Amino acid sequence: MRGPDKDKTERARSLRKVENNAEETLWFELRARRLNGFKFVRQLPIGPYFADFACRQASLVVEVDGSQHADSVHDARRDAYMVTNGWSVVRFWNGCVLQDRERVLGTIVEIVEGRLVQEVRSFDLTFVPARRLIDGDQ
Numbered sequence: 001m002r003g004p005d006k007d008k009t010e011r012a013r014s015l016r017k018v019e020n021n022a023e024e025t026l027w028f029e030l031r032a033r034r035l036n037g038f039k040f041v042r043q044l045p046i047g048p049y050f051a052d053f054a055c056r057q058a059s060l061v062v063e064v065d066g067s068q069h070a071d072s073v074h075d076a077r078r079d080a081y082m083v084t085n086g087w088s089v090v091r092f093w094n095g096c097v098l099q100d101r102e103r104v105l106g107t108i109v110e111i112v113e114g115r116l117v118q119e120v121r122s123f124d125l126t127f128v129p130a131r132r133l134i135d136g137d138q
Helices: 006-016 021-033 073-084 094-099 101-112
Strands: 041-046 049-055 060-065 088-093 125-128
Touching: 021 049, 021 060, 021 094, 021 101, 049 073, 060 073, 060 094, 060 101, 073 088, 073 125, 088 094, 088 101, 094 101, 101 125
Parallel strands: 060 088
Antiparallel strands: 041 049, 049 060, 088 125
16 A cells, blocks of 8 residues: 655655755745746655655756765765656755855756756756666666
């Protein structure tokens, strides 16, 4: 029988209570369909991981990270899991969200509207599009 996973629900609730300033700032812009009508949720469980923010309609995970995540093997493994399970992943630095919010929001809009589809890896932005299975792929 399908139903909510009570442990994951409790974990997501506890994660929502410990947002940092950048996550709080971005959530204000994403909540209640404020960003071009797209619905985002916070701390969505995806397999063994939790997405900071997710748009199910666009299969997009948005992560807001501090410098401790630079070159993180755990994050690379997590992104690979999400990408192979049909989720695109975009990561922004906390500072970018706080200092250049309009650019961050513009990038998210480009992704959800399908205008940014190529992988991007730069100092302050990482975007990994979902792996789309092609006939014959396993």
